[in-house]
Amino acid sequence: MKILVADDSRVMRQIVIRTLRQAGYDDHDIVEAEDGRDAYDKVRSESPDLVLSDWNMPNMTGLECLQALRGSGSDVPFGFVTSEGSAEMREKAADAGALFLIAKPFTADTFTEHLDGVLA
Amino acid sequence: MNHPGDTGLRRRAGDAPPAIADLIHEATVQEITEQAWLALVGEDELLVPLPAPLPADTLSSWVEIVGPWTGSVVLTCGRATAVELTTALLRDHAPDVLEDEDVDDALGELANVVGGNVKAVLPGPSVLGLPEVGATPPAGSEADTCRVAVLWRGQPLTVSVQSHAERENEVPL
Numbered sequence: 001m002k003i004l005v006a007d008d009s010r011v012m013r014q015i016v017i018r019t020l021r022q023a024g025y026d027d028h029d030i031v032e033a034e035d036g037r038d039a040y041d042k043v044r045s046e047s048p049d050l051v052l053s054d055w056n057m058p059n060m061t062g063l064e065c066l067q068a069l070r071g072s073g074s075d076v077p078f079g080f081v082t083s084e085g086s087a088e089m090r091e092k093a094a095d096a097g098a099l100f101l102i103a104k105p106f107t108a109d110t111f112t113e114h115l116d117g118v119l120a
Numbered sequence: 121m122n123h124p125g126d127t128g129l130r131r132r133a134g135d136a137p138p139a140i141a142d143l144i145h146e147a148t149v150q151e152i153t154e155q156a157w158l159a160l161v162g163e164d165e166l167l168v169p170l171p172a173p174l175p176a177d178t179l180s181s182w183v184e185i186v187g188p189w190t191g192s193v194v195l196t197c198g199r200a201t202a203v204e205l206t207t208a209l210l211r212d213h214a215p216d217v218l219e220d221e222d223v224d225d226a227l228g229e230l231a232n233v234v235g236g237n238v239k240a241v242l243p244g245p246s247v248l249g250l251p252e253v254g255a256t257p258p259a260g261s262e263a264d265t266c267r268v269a270v271l272w273r274g275q276p277l278t279v280s281v282q283s284h285a286e287r288e289n290e291v292p293l
Contacts, residue, residue: 008250009229011206011222014213015160056232056250083236084248104233105159 001119002029004048006039006065007081008057012104016052016081022108025119036060040068043076050118052102055082055089066096077118081106139264140281143189143242149268152237153279156230157272161208171269172276174198180256181227183235187246191264191283193235195227196256201275202227224253238281258285 003020007013013032020028031046033039037060039053053062060068066078078098082089085103093101100114150169157165175198182194197205206226207214215222228251239248259265260283267280 009225009232011209011226012229014210018211018213056248058250083233084239085236086240086244088245104236105156107159 001050002031002046002048003119004031004033004039004042004046004051004053006033006036006051006057006062007054008035009054010034012054019106019108019111020115023111023115024108025111025115028119036062036065039065043069043074048076050115051076051078052081053078055080055084055093063092063096066093066098070097079114079118138189138243140189140191140266140283141263144238144266144281146266146268148241149234149238149266149279149281150270152241153234153268153270156233156237160230160233161205161272165208165272167270167272167277169268170271172271174276174278175200178256179223179227179253181224181231181251181253182257183231183251184249185235185239185242185246186249187239188243189246189283191260191281192257193231193238194257194259194280194282195231195234195277196280197227197272197277198275199223201272201277204273204275205230228253234279257282259283260285 005013005016017030031042031048033042035057053065055062062080080093080098080101083104085101090101099118102110102114154167157167177199178196179199179202180194180196182192184192202223203218206218206223209226232251236248239246259280264283265280267278269278
């Protein structure tokens with residue numbers, strides 16, 4: 001299984017990857033993307049089984065990336081990992097086709113709770 | 121993560137934007153910051169609520185919130201503390217010598233996480249900006265500033281929810 005981690009912060013990508021390991025997903029391949037545009041391109045080139053994406057990113061936001069993916073016919077499982085978890089954003093995420101929204105700060109337990117159904 | 125005392129909607133009469141003191145308590149900002157530290161920096165990384173003078177050489181990171189209340193959430197610490205924070209965040213992936221870019225990234229992301237959770241407490245709808253890093257931005261009036269001072273590993277660090285010096289929200293009389 002392959003997971004694409006998209007965040008414009010390299011430090012946060014490392015934290016997300018570390019938390020994936022802590023949550024037990026240590027035998028999955030990880031691909032990194034540094035913004036929404038890069039994530040969009042890498043969904044095409046890498047065919048990940050799951051995308052974990054920040055929301056607020058330069059060039060293309062996570063939401064714009066998800067909308068572009070769905071508009072192009074991709075149904076790759078997609079979840080947000082973002083510093084904002086308001087009801088309004090959760091609704092926008094769900095409307096665009098996201099499976100879940102994990103608010104930062106998160107724990108390994110939070111990842112397990114949301115990812116087990118997708119990666120099991 | 122809301123403090124029991126925060127309604128987030130204690131607007132004064134009229135349509136003028138509220139001051140931050142009406143919207144969020146220092147205890148809430150402290151709790152949000154502690155949660156970010158425990159989850160991101162490490163589960164043993166406690167923040168001690170003791171004010172102490174910042175060193176001369178500081179670095180700040182901040183995110184802007186634009187909405188019914190407009191301002192920034194600013195994290196400030198000594199430059200050496202920022203380097204130590206970056207190493208703590210990266211853990212095994214920390215290089216022997218950190219680039220300035222890594223330190224800016226780490227400090228910016230901490231401000232982003234704290235700012236995102238502060239935004240969730242404030243009245244909406246509002247928009248969160250991308251993190252910025254640099255010299256400490258000037259704050260508006262004291263009445264439109266909510267500031268928390270803590271010690272991390274004995275080093276001083278502040279989190280300030282502050283209006284812009286040039287564009288203040290309404291301040292209670």
